[in-house]
Amino acid sequence: YQRRVHGGGFAAGVTGALINTPGDVVRTTLQQKALRETGTVQPLTLRYVAEGISDCGRMAGEIVRLNGVVGLWKGCGFKALHLGGSGALLAYLIPLFKVWMGVTRE
Numbered sequence: 001y002q003r004r005v006h007g008g009g010f011a012a013g014v015t016g017a018l019i020n021t022p023g024d025v026v027r028t029t030l031q032q033k034a035l036r037e038t039g040t041v042q043p044l045t046l047r048y049v050a051e052g053i054s055d056c057g058r059m060a061g062e063i064v065r066l067n068g069v070v071g072l073w074k075g076c077g078f079k080a081l082h083l084g085g086s087g088a089l090l091a092y093l094i095p096l097f098k099v100w101m102g103v104t105r106e
Contacts (some may be wrong), residue, residue, distance in 0.1 A: 007090030013083035021079055022072035026060050033059075 030050050050056055063071045098104075 003097075005091045009087035009089070010084040011087075013085065013087030014080045016087075017076055017083045018073075020093045021074075021076040022060070024079075025063065025072050025074055026056050030055065030059050031064060088090040 052061075060072065067074070
């Protein structure tokens with residue numbers, strides 16, 4: 001039972017990373033572009049970074065044009081290991097803490 005739970009936690013973390021990474025890559029690229037244009041590290045308003053979803057789509061297209069589709073998943077391997085490990089650890093710790101704290105299912 002425990003191995004399946006840990007494996008499920010790991011799989012959930014990896015799946016989350018696979019789904020989330022393209023959005024993170026687009027957001028980070030937009031932020032880096034805005035920082036280069038302003039030459040400052042002052043807080044940037046959301047409007048300055050992206051006017052809307054169309055800016056995100058254009059940036060995703062630019063990333064694909066420059067790096068191929070795999071460019072949208074840049075850094076996904078590390079993120080998948082990190083979130084997968086965190087998911088497995090939580091799958092182990094949550095039931096343990098429930099026992100320690102006397103939480104029961106009803």
